[in-house]
Amino acid sequence: MKNIAISADFRKNTIKAVLSIGLFIITYLALIAATIGLTIGLCYLGIGLVSLKASGITFMLALALASIGFLIMFFLVKFIFSQKKTDWSHLTEIKRSDEPRLFDLIQEVVNETGTQFPKKVYVSTEVNASVFYNSSFWSMFFPVKKNLHIGVGLMNAVTVDEFKGILAHEFGHFSQRSMKVGSYVHNVNQIIHDMLYDNQSYESMITSWANISGYFSFATAIGIKIISGIQLILKQVYNVVNINYMALSREMEFHADEIAANVAGPQSLVTSLVRMDLAAHSYNGTLDFYGGKIRDLKKPSDIFPQMRHIMFFWASEYKLDIINGLPNATLANRTRFNKSKISFSDQWSSHPSDKDRINRLNSLGITKPDSDVSLATILLTDQKSLQERLTAKLFQNVPYEGETSEHTLVEFTEEYENSISKNSFPKKFNNFFDDIDISGIDYENAALPELSEEQLFSRESVDTIYHSLGMKQDITTLNNIAAGLYKIKSFDYDGERHTIASASNLLQKIELELAETDKQIGNNTASVLGYYYNIAKNKGLSEEFNSKYSLYTSSFTKFDEDTAVLREMYELASFIHETTPLDVIKRKMEKVYHKEREFREQVRTILQSEGNAIDEETKEVLTKYLDNTAPYFHSEAYNDYAISLLFGCMNAYNTVLNRIIFNNKKHFIDFLATLTETGKITETTI
Numbered sequence: 001m002k003n004i005a006i007s008a009d010f011r012k013n014t015i016k017a018v019l020s021i022g023l024f025i026i027t028y029l030a031l032i033a034a035t036i037g038l039t040i041g042l043c044y045l046g047i048g049l050v051s052l053k054a055s056g057i058t059f060m061l062a063l064a065l066a067s068i069g070f071l072i073m074f075f076l077v078k079f080i081f082s083q084k085k086t087d088w089s090h091l092t093e094i095k096r097s098d099e100p101r102l103f104d105l106i107q108e109v110v111n112e113t114g115t116q117f118p119k120k121v122y123v124s125t126e127v128n129a130s131v132f133y134n135s136s137f138w139s140m141f142f143p144v145k146k147n148l149h150i151g152v153g154l155m156n157a158v159t160v161d162e163f164k165g166i167l168a169h170e171f172g173h174f175s176q177r178s179m180k181v182g183s184y185v186h187n188v189n190q191i192i193h194d195m196l197y198d199n200q201s202y203e204s205m206i207t208s209w210a211n212i213s214g215y216f217s218f219a220t221a222i223g224i225k226i227i228s229g230i231q232l233i234l235k236q237v238y239n240v241v242n243i244n245y246m247a248l249s250r251e252m253e254f255h256a257d258e259i260a261a262n263v264a265g266p267q268s269l270v271t272s273l274v275r276m277d278l279a280a281h282s283y284n285g286t287l288d289f290y291g292g293k294i295r296d297l298k299k300p301s302d303i304f305p306q307m308r309h310i311m312f313f314w315a316s317e318y319k320l321d322i323i324n325g326l327p328n329a330t331l332a333n334r335t336r337f338n339k340s341k342i343s344f345s346d347q348w349s350s351h352p353s354d355k356d357r358i359n360r361l362n363s364l365g366i367t368k369p370d371s372d373v374s375l376a377t378i379l380l381t382d383q384k385s386l387q388e389r390l391t392a393k394l395f396q397n398v399p400y401e402g403e404t405s406e407h408t409l410v411e412f413t414e415e416y417e418n419s420i421s422k423n424s425f426p427k428k429f430n431n432f433f434d435d436i437d438i439s440g441i442d443y444e445n446a447a448l449p450e451l452s453e454e455q456l457f458s459r460e461s462v463d464t465i466y467h468s469l470g471m472k473q474d475i476t477t478l479n480n481i482a483a484g485l486y487k488i489k490s491f492d493y494d495g496e497r498h499t500i501a502s503a504s505n506l507l508q509k510i511e512l513e514l515a516e517t518d519k520q521i522g523n524n525t526a527s528v529l530g531y532y533y534n535i536a537k538n539k540g541l542s543e544e545f546n547s548k549y550s551l552y553t554s555s556f557t558k559f560d561e562d563t564a565v566l567r568e569m570y571e572l573a574s575f576i577h578e579t580t581p582l583d584v585i586k587r588k589m590e591k592v593y594h595k596e597r598e599f600r601e602q603v604r605t606i607l608q609s610e611g612n613a614i615d616e617e618t619k620e621v622l623t624k625y626l627d628n629t630a631p632y633f634h635s636e637a638y639n640d641y642a643i644s645l646l647f648g649c650m651n652a653y654n655t656v657l658n659r660i661i662f663n664n665k666k667h668f669i670d671f672l673a674t675l676t677e678t679g680k681i682t683e684t685t686i
Contacts, residue, residue, distance in 0.1 A: 004258050010251040020244040021188050024237050031230055032076055039069025064219035071223040078202055079195045091122035102379040109167045112263045113175040119145035125390045126151035127279045131170045152390055156304050157279035159324050160372035162272035165264030172259030192238050250352045254360050265368025266361040273354055274329045282311035297400055298407040303391045305409045324373040339470025341494040342477050426673040430457040433669050436465055438525055439553040446530030453676055456528050464521055471514040478507045532672045548668040555664045562602055562657055569599050569650055589633050603653055610660055618652045625649035
């Protein structure tokens, strides 16, 4: 493959990153010199004490004084001896003899990118691929062979061409001389981070030293104070290094993309990039589903058919085309529900946005026809066997409380789709009701629209709601910008550049636009409910309409009342997770106990009145909390079990409140759906 020229931005950010590392090195050497001077001075002071009067006390004092300097010095050089170990326990190693076709493709990518073949190749269930190694200070000076991790979840969601492009991107980070600068900066950045934040073993060591003697304890306290001062200095320098590294890291991603585009073509990267969210959502959705099956002692023998079912289910829901046997996701699909108009460069992000990556790939002018659009799992010798082994490994540490049985794809399909149906509104409404409150609408006096049912729920009508949500998100962001929470100089809104000073004026403009948009949404909602109320009246169902709507609106009002008490409980109990003086704990705990009487009554009431709407697991959490009489703090110590019951109950109670209001809303909206169906109107169940 040709050597790819680095861009002007890559060169500029490399220079800035190297200069910032130079700043760190100068600061670091100055601290080393100062520490050496301090250590020598303390050693001379200790020798002087012993010379004045040789005794056990003066000897211990001398040793304690000398230890201050050595403790500081060891803190500054400990990173040389540390090694960043990667946890490989969830990975399964494969050999060329196991997967010859897969290894042949890896070899092809290695040859085309000019890298070395991985030391080892591992597979897992994940939707991911990465090149990794155990990094240390010495890995900057001595070559370290990399390992390759391949997620079979990824292979189930990409073609062979796309998979080749993904591998080429990963190897591209290590392929050319220009990229090795970025790799070096990454290692230095990691070392600085570990020195500042990875101090667990060091803290254990100095604690052991301090416990030997009171002299050493006093010396350690002084050393810790000095180290804290050093850390404050290094953190300021690290911020400069890290910001510049992140900027370089984003350019490294663009560069690795260009390398991969030359190997597999830019289009294969584009299509796989936009499909990854759907694939990851499908994989995580499968894991979440089986998390809920632990109590039932159910697990799959092969998780990947279930993952693919979810992927194609949502592809159908979002009306995605199927190309080469896979959903053809696009940026437009992904952003339909996100109408935010604000964009700015996040200096703390290590990756550019997918939109920026795709625009850069499309601008390369590289054309490469598809060569293999088969599903990437065709590279596996025995796909089913490998997937079953990986699935077994994934579930082996799940704490099942008995003998498990297999949960089949047929069972999964039925239960998953029933769950989606139970937790969503009818498709005919096109997501109109998903994110709006429909309480307080005067539908009886609403002007009847001269629109068909289909026109009421047109894409334009529904998108108005998401424009409103986007503006609310932008208002929050602009308030944060105006408050200085984002360290940026400028930002774009709807394609126009704005300064921080103009954020307040822009905020007023958006708030006015939001008010008009919300007024339009309110009118649309009144028209929709008026439309269905008129149909209900004509069918003699107005009382049923009013009854179901009233149940929803009353639960909405009660939701506000109940969550007010819950929020207060969260606020009052938040101190439990903080370091708090003993007398303050006692005062604050009294307030918790006082408010808890009202909270307990609410929990008891909801168990009695809404028991049928609460699943057994949640019911058990609420019941255990009510049955507990042990105090949360006693004999100057927290009762961890009682506290876990409290917070578990608050979380479960919050879920129940949201579930009740959703059920009542769904009950009403499902009824609306039946009003225009042919045949007998039937009662819907939740």
